[in-house]
Amino acid sequence: MTGLLAFHTATDVCEVALRTGEGVKTLRERRPRAHAERLVPLALEILDGDMSFVRGVAVSAGPGSFTGLRIGVSTAKGIAFGRGVPMYAVSTLAALALDARREHGEHESHIVIPVLRARREELYIGAYRIDDGDVRALADDTVVADDALDQWIAGVTAADDRILIAGPQAAGIAATAASDRKTLDLSPGAASVLALSAGRPDSYIVNDISSFEPYYCKEFVARTPRTSIFDRLPF
Structure with missing residues (x-):
């Protein structure tokens, strides 16, 4: 879909992606706790200030940073x-799994275990099989303790499956969990959020935008923001 705009704000990376007639453009910044300040300017920059080009908006909807998720989802809703366009919500871990598949090599068959640091000694984790760009979840995204990593993986995969643990701190997480499985350190990005939404829009479309909430995977207690993210949108 030309004109599909995508956001990733679930980690300390803030990234936007846009599908144009020439391909996919991305802009990325790594500025922890600056997503509220930088997301809309990045979106306007990638659009050359022309919001009328947007035909749909996709967002990494969690799990991940509670604050980052709220900013990304609120901006996508706005x-x-x-603009009166559809909104798509993609699991952050599904997007990370697709990133890992592309980075590691699509010719090799692995089950990707995307992991993100939650709180101390806890992980957001998922399990995905990817065939020809189709991302299929083998289990619901969830939260596990560090020392339960291998046990959780064993519960959702077969003994002869080739496993790839992927995420921003994958090697360190695997070492902490005393796991000897193959790892790949990388951060999720907006391009995979865009690719998943464009490839299977019916699977990711948000039917009730007003009531949609991020996939926190953990209990979340909301705080009242000082300013609204909607104040930054140019319409």
């Missing part, structure tokens, strides 16, 4: 309502 654009969807303001």
Whole structure:
């Protein structure tokens, strides 16, 4: 879909991606706790200031940083309502699994275990099989303790499956969990959020935008923001 705009704000990386007639453009910044300040300017920059080009908006909807998720989802909602375009919500871990598959090599068959640091000694974790770009979840994204990593993987995979643990701190997480499985350190990005939404839009479309909430995977207690993210949108 030309004009599909995508956000990733679930980690300390803030990234936007846009599908144009020439391909996919991305802009990325790594500025922890600056997503509220930088997301809309990055979106306007990649659009050359022309919001009318947007035909749909996709967002990494969790799990991940509670604050980052709220900023990304709120901004996506604002654009969807303001422009009257569809909104798509993609699991952060599914996007990370696709990133890992592309980075590691699509010719090798692995089950990807995407992991993100939650709180101390806890992980957000998922399990995905990827065939010809189709990402299939083998289990629901969830939260596990560090020392339960291998046990959880064994419960959702077969003994002869080739496993790849992927994420921003994958090697360190595997070492902490005393796991000897293959690892790949990388951060999820907006391009895979865009690719999944464009490839299977019916699977990721948000039917009730007003009531949609991020996939926190953990209990979340909301705080009242000082300013609204909607104040930054140019319409």
